Amino acid sequence: MNDSPRPTEAPSYLARKTHRKSRLGCLECKRRRVKCDETHPACNNCTRRSTPCNYPVSNATSPRERPRKVPMWRDHIPKVAFKHNYVAQLILAFSALHLAREDRSREAVCVARSTALESAAISGMMDALSKDASSNPGALWVASMMLCFCSFGKGPQPGQYLVYSETREPEWLGLLQGVKTISETSPNAISSVIPTSDKPVAERTEPMSPEQVVPGLGKALDDLRSSVDAFRAEDPSFEKYLHPLDELRNCFGSAFERRIDSNSIKICSHMVFAWLYRLEEHYLATLQAKRPMALVILAHYLVLLSQLEGYWYIHGWVPHIMEAVKRQLHPAYQQWLQWPQSSILTSPAASAA
Template sequence: MPRMQEEAREVRRGKASMPELLEKVNTLPLQQSWRYLASYTTAVDKPTGSAYTEHYQVAFVARLDFSATIGQRVERCASPYTASHSLCPQLASLGFDLFDLEIWHHWSTVVCYTLSEDGENLFLQNVHKIAFGNAYVAQLILAVSALHLARKDATRRLACITRSNAHQSSAINGMMAVMSDDTNKNCTELYMAACMLVFCSFGKGPQPGQYLAYSDYGEPQWLGLLNGVKSILEQNRSKIYPEVRPTFEPDPNISNRAPTEEVLPGFSKQFDRLRQSIELLQAEDPSFKKYLEALERLHECYVATFEYNGQKGIKISSHMVFAFLYRCKEEYTSSIQSKRPMALVILAHYLVLLAQLKKEWYLEGWVPHIMAAIRSHLHPTYKHWLAWPSQHV
């Protein structure tokens, strides 16, 4: 890694070019290529014009993600910096067949309504417009829909997953191609594509050794994708269409909040106890401040997640469920990846919130999968903190 960082610095100093960097990446195995590009963004402070590099992170994390699933290297498309600046062939023609037509129909009649609280407005009116003008978005729609169809039709499960993987591979190549242009012109499309990659990662179901926020080996794939979404959104928020631009901050104007205690009995007492324990530990170790900050963010998400929905009961704001990991600082997420006990305890409490979305098809199996891993990795002296989360997941 030090050698990679030094070579990345050479690019930043003007002694080497981005084409040379990308050419180097194309000669590396998949695992090393992602680390190499990541080293470019961490070697020095990011300048104003470095947004495209972070978009490459999204593509390479996703490439690692599904290539690990199918157990083989996914063939790369030529880099837009080492080839011409024209778009890859798949952007000119999708080459749909009848199976793809069925998958698209499944998307438009079923799947699009499952991915958003305002599914009809957001996904039908906006995502379709974006997809018809950008092949890689359309391909990722097909990839997500194929994963959903795989769950509904067991006889064609393998065929659906294989088709989903193929569309993901082709779409990522398309994303890489448009990154050779001014990213500001494509930020809405790239943001939507990155979100679809996150749903693809979820939709494949729990993977051995992967637990969303941490893994048994290296950087967690899903968190890498989330960071890609975060990078695109934060650097280009004003340029992304308002209709598809989410908010991860609690809305103070909502007047119909449902008390969290009403939905999750014992919530207030549990969080008070946990906060007091962390404060005592912080008195001995100032670094525990990061856990207090993470707990406060989680508390805010709990409070903002539940709303009264008339006679229908309680409505869950799914964007506030995902807001926790989106808003967490790297200091805390790094502690999760290091399997620090208190970091895992807070993550277990987050699973209670994630479990509220248990009806969502793409989350099926994830909560028990992660909770089992936390039980396995948590130091015995901290396991009593899992009692309350276990009651609610």
């Protein structure tokens, strides 16, 4: 009787020890190539090492939601990038910022490279705007979106608060205004990038009241609107605050849906960014001038933005801007920050980040 191992068998001392692979582990464990227990909000490895624990955004996205975003980034936007250098440059600039966050040893090099790419892209966009911009509205729309992401991706910077700064208006806002003008005169700008026929069937969702996610929202916005109306009765210039306030209510109202199959909450990120896109120049000017009511409205928007705090490029921005608003707001208006501050601290996204 032959007791030698069969050819297909390996000696026990060479057998590889198997374990459950961590496919949904945190970024830090993936970087260190160690097994992650996937505990939320922070895994045990990061807790033990006292290091920040962040999970990839895709892990928090249901498999049914991913196909909606994949075709645009996989199939359509790359085609636009091959035709327009400034789109490709901004995609690479954003990627470099992601690398800077992931690998701190290369942070300085990656940030410098991203800055150079963004500068070249802005020059290309300005050139396109000065020529026949109506011939490529879709490319400019994609570029404006990537500029916004790059602004977030740089992370909070001293004196920079995304929609205003200590010195001058952020450059990307001026470009955004130009792109908005083109989009308004070219209603097919987005469909030229993402053909309607190529859009996958949407997952089954139903509208969801924002009050279920952010309690007290309705009263907070109603009180703020009443205050603006009272000021407007004495000072007609307060009219300029009605549009951003109404748009904020609209964005909150469309930002949340309930997935019917899983009964989970879906955050429509495009509606979170829509408020930034819809801002008018005169309101942006009041933000840059640090007018109290403009800052109060921005503080209320931070509650909506905090729902995306789990995204790597959003992380840190909400507390950074809120601290600036608190510091720059006149004492008479400080009471208006009570609801935004308490809602940000208790929001689901903030607690899970």
